[in-house]
Amino acid sequence: DSGVTQTPKHLITATGQRVTLRCSPRSGDLSVYWYQQSLDQGLQFLIQYYNGEERAKGNILERFSAQQFPDLHSELNLSSLELGDSALYFCASSLRTGAFFSGANVLTFGAGSRLTVL
Amino acid sequence: AQTVTQSQPEMSVQEAETVTLSCTYDTSESDYYLFWYKQPPSRQMILVIRQEAYKQQNATENRFSVNFQKAAKSFSLKISDSQLGDAAMYFCAYSAGGTSYGKLTFGQGTILTVHP
Numbered sequence: 001d002s003g004v005t006q007t008p009k010h011l012i013t014a015t016g017q018r019v020t021l022r023c024s025p026r027s028g029d030l031s032v033y034w035y036q037q038s039l040d041q042g043l044q045f046l047i048q049y050y051n052g053e054e055r056a057k058g059n060i061l062e063r064f065s066a067q068q069f070p071d072l073h074s075e076l077n078l079s080s081l082e083l084g085d086s087a088l089y090f091c092a093s094s095l096r097t098g099a100f101f102s103g104a105n106v107l108t109f110g111a112g113s114r115l116t117v118l
Numbered sequence: 119a120q121t122v123t124q125s126q127p128e129m130s131v132q133e134a135e136t137v138t139l140s141c142t143y144d145t146s147e148s149d150y151y152l153f154w155y156k157q158p159p160s161r162q163m164i165l166v167i168r169q170e171a172y173k174q175q176n177a178t179e180n181r182f183s184v185n186f187q188k189a190a191k192s193f194s195l196k197i198s199d200s201q202l203g204d205a206a207m208y209f210c211a212y213s214a215g216g217t218s219y220g221k222l223t224f225g226q227g228t229i230l231t232v233h234p
Contacts, residue, residue: 056220
């Protein structure tokens with residue numbers, strides 16, 4: 001158990017639908033990152049939050065959005081789903097943004113949420 | 119933009135032998151970090167080893183070590199005394215430092231098979 005909890009583990013839905021993926025970071029970690037792993041695109045960074053604020057955006061579609069709540073858990077919302085959105089979505093957390101304490105600032109990944117769009 | 123290339127889609131090794139996985143990267147940054155992650159069939163991403171670009175000494179973690187060639191932008195992973203549990207997909211990853219830390223750019227991955 002990495003300490004990063006993602007729910008649900010598996011999700012099957014239809015095109016056009018909307019889903020929410022949830023992530024609870026490791027205790028004490030302030031930064032949350034979302035990654036997508038698909039056969040076509042490989043592993044790619046989507047978005048980062050630090051202590052409730054968006055810090056960085058990657059290749060995240062406009063149909064996707066995320067937020068981090070005061071208790072530091074994060075949700076990734078995927079809407080108007082398409083077949084190509086089928087993927088494994090990872091959440092990772094780290095102690096703080098930046099690498100000032102790089103010895104402790106390791107990204108720890110959750111087990112992922114597997115989304116299948118039919 | 120930074121890129122990470124793993125030129126070996128698949129590698130195999132005999133149990134107890136040594137194997138080296140290759141990775142090259144491209145960046146114009148001076149402050150960056152390199153990582154090797156392991157993804158077993160469970161799909162969990164597990165950090166194997168990390169290298170800070172400013173450190174000349176190659177990182178080592180038990181049976182895992184890296185050969186970091188900064189000028190050549192090469193970052194290979196050596197697994198010594200391979201074990202059956204080492205079988206997995208291995209990803210090389212890059213992160214710039216500072217406020218960009220954690221935005222990992224991954225390579226395509228190398229599937230490692232360990233034969234008993």
